[in-house]
Amino acid sequence: MGTLLIQNAQVVTMNLAREVVSGGVYAVDGVIKAVGQTPKSAEVVIDARGQVVIPGLVQGHIHLCQTLFRGMADDLELLDWLRHRIWPLEAAHTPESVYYSALLGAAELLLGGTTTILDMETVRHTGEAFRAVEEIGLRATMGKCLMDHPNSHPGLLEETDQSLAESVALLERWHGASNGRLRYCFAPRFVVSCSEDLLREVARLAEQYQVMVHTHAAENRAEIELVEAERGTRNVLYLDRLGLTGPQVALAHCIWVNEAELEVLAATQTRVLHCPSCNLKLASGVAPVPRMLELGIPVAIGADGAPANNNLDGFLEMRLAALIQKPWHGPRAMPAHQVFELATLGGARALGLAESIGSIEVGKRADLVVVDLNQLHTAPAGRGDVIARLVYAARGSDVRHVVVDGRLVVQDGRLLTVSEREILSGAERALAAVLGRAALR
């Protein structure tokens, strides 16, 4: 990969002292070697005069396989959204449509400054999503979705053993690929669509292979009632009983959790993936994130799938993660610095990646985003705090350059790794094929 230099910038390091320094960032073979004072030349040089360098944003909950379905499931509640739109559409996916859906989502993420995701795919063709992400250059932990309970959509229902065997095969093929940029995770959809045998086996395999488990929990009132009716206890307590809590387990949403469940999450250091836009759009509610942070629960932010948002813009999610708590917890709840941390170093910690990403420090991997705040909608700079400007005023389209693992993947707002035109035309073609196959009401 060679040497890369971003120079003349303001660097928001997110180091221990949370320093913002003037100067540059210098990386060799994907590893940060200098911050602030740097060598004067490199094989790739980016002049970021007057611009801001931040750690690449981390999004903890994404479904790349749903990007094609943006705008096809608006104004619906979670279980209707799944049963009448998302599941029939996922069931109609082809290898090509999974590939283009991932490419489209990954492109939007990179262009908007997100460099790392934790992702859940659909039940089939997960290798195609890995292939797309490998090509485009995003850092991702991804898993094939697991659904073996009769409650699942018939077009997605699989045999327990077969779905786990396919998971292990994907794990063996992809976990650690691309210099460790790609990782595998086990991804049971949610309790409702998984048998207890499957969930227990996922806990065992995740321990055996030392990989993450990525699932949904306590997103919606109807969901937790269903879980309680069928499994006899509250969602998080049930997962805990099966061994599906702990630092390697990441639970998306956790809106409808009681204090006992919060204490379990804290005691086990289970990760929570907070998706503010999606939680509003599907009428799910507002997750008790200030309380989670008070209890020391590691929280990451995520956009969820495109049809539940309808963007994958990390800046939009930061702003909303701050805003939606304030009417209930006061204007100082979730201040800009706290939210920015959840979207960078905190997100990395939640994904078990804080040793290698999440801040701009010597020795970490070079996941870097250059943001241009010299714009009318972010002006004036005045005495404004740069992190508050990033959280409250900036948007994904302010991102100029993006580096992942030392490789320049976005330059001057254009994707370098895959043709944007090819992604757009491939996505439309693939969606048409899916719609031709899908049994939508």
Place this chain on the structure above:
Amino acid sequence: MGTLLIQNAQVVTMNLAREVVSGGVYAVDGVIKAVGQTPKSAEVVIDARGQVVIPGLVQGHIHLCQTLFRGMADDLELLDWLRHRIWPLEAAHTPESVYYSALLGAAELLLGGTTTILDMETVRHTGEAFRAVEEIGLRATMGKCLMDHPNSHPGLLEETDQSLAESVALLERWHGASNGRLRYCFAPRFVVSCSEDLLREVARLAEQYQVMVHTHAAENRAEIELVEAERGTRNVLYLDRLGLTGPQVALAHCIWVNEAELEVLAATQTRVLHCPSCNLKLASGVAPVPRMLELGIPVAIGADGAPANNNLDGFLEMRLAALIQKPWHGPRAMPAHQVFELATLGGARALGLAESIGSIEVGKRADLVVVDLNQLHTAPAGRGDVIARLVYAARGSDVRHVVVDGRLVVQDGRLLTVSEREILSGAERALAAVLGRAALR
């Protein structure tokens, strides 16, 4: 002004049948003469192939004079936000700083597809804001802020008669200027900072001159308690008693209104200006907009001032106006089409401008915005509803061209009427001067 043609587009008309038609929009001297099928040439021709034309967005509540203070009052509650930051900063405004603040805000608005605003300035130099808006080409109804109660910040407190006399002088100078594009309104800040004499006199003068009254009401719990303690009744009922309700009165926020107040608003057809971002950011609450719409209260959407948001992006406000109601009223509450209407024709109606703007119809003024939805973050088009795509996925930076009153003011995402570089440098210079004068804690 001559002839203007936008061609090869998809036109979201917002006419009575809510038609979306293929073709163009043709205007002569600022008036729309053809929609769909149009003449083939004009003095100004915009090729909008594959793009969408919408009525210019209307924002019902803006403070252009605060744009300079973006990022200088984050994570504070309304009354602290006003007393410790906004009032001292407004008190330090110079003619030049009011001018650049308005220019910066108006530029951001136009570039983001907002063509019409209802605005409240500060107590001084309102003529400078009019001058900026006249130059840049925005359609605006603006008023000098009125504050004559001892509760007001000393640096902004004025004598009742003097402030009303200045208002009338501004009205006579600016109301109807620029071919009717500029209008004056009376703008008492809110009950807390206005004497009863002032408020009664505003009601009388607004009736006499047939102009709007633009004020704030029931934004915050502490505010309504103060009003009730000092004036003996609830905020909206008090305004109603003074004659400050009715179709010419527009009240920003109205979050803390009870059913009796809602009934007064409905019966009098008082306008409500809903500011979802600001209401979250200042921890004020969520306005009961679905109930207001059920009662037939005319509602417009607005971004409020930049330090309470921190953007002036009409697309962001549409998306959030839809999202924040859903957890409380269900996923079908505030669907995309309803929100889009509030931001266009409904906003125009709230501002008493529905005869001339708010939809793309023959005979109306040509306020037109061309939006490019052929982007990664809005793709794929598929069978997606164009209005849902505009509300949920588009953002201000997707705006390509903007026409106000038949004049092309933004082309290819660049402002044509004033130099963006000059606005940015003028704004920084003016802010430095204000900060040098302001007595901030």
